[in-house]
Amino acid sequence: MRAALFLETGGDLSIENVEPTAPGPRDVLVQLEASGVCHSDLSIKNGFVPMMPGMILGHEGAGVVVDVGAEVTKVKKGDKVIASFIPACGVCIPCLGDKSHLCDSELEVMMAGRGTRADGSGYTAMTGLGTFAEAMTVNQSSVVKVETDVPFDQLALIGCGVTTGVGAALNTAKVHPGATVAIIGCGGVGLSVLQGARIAGASRIIAIDQGEEKRAVSTSQGATDYVDGLQGDPVAQVMQLTSGRGADYVFEVTIGSPEALAQAYGMTRKGGTMVMVSMPRMEGQFAISTFDLFYSEKTIKGCKYGSAQVRRDFQRFVDLTETGRLDLGNMVSRHIKLDEVNDAFGAMERREVVRSVITSF
Ligand SMILES: [Zn+2]
Numbered sequence: 001m002r003a004a005l006f007l008e009t010g011g012d013l014s015i016e017n018v019e020p021t022a023p024g025p026r027d028v029l030v031q032l033e034a035s036g037v038c039h040s041d042l043s044i045k046n047g048f049v050p051m052m053p054g055m056i057l058g059h060e061g062a063g064v065v066v067d068v069g070a071e072v073t074k075v076k077k078g079d080k081v082i083a084s085f086i087p088a089c090g091v092c093i094p095c096l097g098d099k100s101h102l103c104d105s106e107l108e109v110m111m112a113g114r115g116t117r118a119d120g121s122g123y124t125a126m127t128g129l130g131t132f133a134e135a136m137t138v139n140q141s142s143v144v145k146v147e148t149d150v151p152f153d154q155l156a157l158i159g160c161g162v163t164t165g166v167g168a169a170l171n172t173a174k175v176h177p178g179a180t181v182a183i184i185g186c187g188g189v190g191l192s193v194l195q196g197a198r199i200a201g202a203s204r205i206i207a208i209d210q211g212e213e214k215r216a217v218s219t220s221q222g223a224t225d226y227v228d229g230l231q232g233d234p235v236a237q238v239m240q241l242t243s244g245r246g247a248d249y250v251f252e253v254t255i256g257s258p259e260a261l262a263q264a265y266g267m268t269r270k271g272g273t274m275v276m277v278s279m280p281r282m283e284g285q286f287a288i289s290t291f292d293l294f295y296s297e298k299t300i301k302g303c304k305y306g307s308a309q310v311r312r313d314f315q316r317f318v319d320l321t322e323t324g325r326l327d328l329g330n331m332v333s334r335h336i337k338l339d340e341v342n343d344a345f346g347a348m349e350r351r352e353v354v355r356s357v358i359t360s361f
């Protein structure tokens with residue numbers, strides 16, 4: 001099958017033919033219908049998140065189950081599934097506590113060998129998935145069946161960006177009706193946070209990015225204000241918009257840099273909550289004034305995969321899409337072929353797209 005492999009830091013992905021392993025007893029084979037190209041793929045490609053080369057990238061996909069191992073119980077052939085980039089085993093302590101985003105089986109699933117390249121070397125798959133391929137052999141814990149006619153290009157987005165962002169608002173922060181929300185970064189995940197805040201009933205949603213490109217798309221998704229970081233200090237601009245109080249909930253959805261986190265903390269109101277949604281560099285640190293933390297009683301939260309229980313939330317987000325309360329169609333900027341995946345990284349770096357989605361493998 002054809003797949004796009006990460007072979008060296010900074011280099012283009014290699015599109016090549018590989019031989020996947022046959023599904024083990026608890027594995028399933030999924031034919032991919034759509035795969036989003038996410039910023040986290042770029043973070044591995046450019047070395048921000050160090051990973052061993054020899055890996056099919058891609059972790060945001062949807063498709064159809066075409067084969068199952070003998071002991072598989074969670075899905076069957078013909079099921080429409082969305083891939084979960086953190087497995088949900090259903091039996092570990094986090095899973096039993098409704099926190100499948102912290103599932104203990106994550107590392108084991110991620111490290112599994114998934115097949116052989118033409119030169120005989122083995123390969124792994126990003127997060128145990130590898131959606132930049134015609135098909136993927138995955139642990140049954142890594143897929144969630146959904147029942148819907150929502151098109152696959154939109155379902156794929158639920159696998160990462162949408163669940164991360166909407167979940168950050170609904171699960172991690174639990175945005176309350178009437179809240180003031182600020183979101184730093186209006187890429188695919190940031191716009192999903194924005195939609196989550198809108199669904200939660202926030203009265204004011206301040207979208208923040210650099211430049212004017214994201215003004216139209218963020219306001220079309222429900223932002224009530226847009227702050228251009230190139231037109232002055234974003235913290236000062238948010239303070240001005242909120243009568244000097246700051247926002248109840250601030251989401252940092254860029255790359256988790258110390259500067260962005262300091263801005264997020266700075267624009268959080270007294271007693272408010274700041275949520276770091278982005279995937280930061282592994283060696284990153286963030287310094288805050290301990291006196292300010294005491295005095296202002298702010299809450300700082302990490303957010304992994306939107307604190308999602310995927311077996312509950314994937315269908316929930318599908319239902320919100322079917323009823324028009326979640327707009328995923330607007331987030332698909334381009335349909336591309338697998339061969340164009342390297343160009344999609346360029347488009348992402350030039351900030352031309354919310355999401356490029358591979359729909360032809
Ligand atoms: Zn992602």
Ligand SMILES: [Zn+2]
Binds near residue numbers: 090094095
């Ligand atoms: Zn688990």
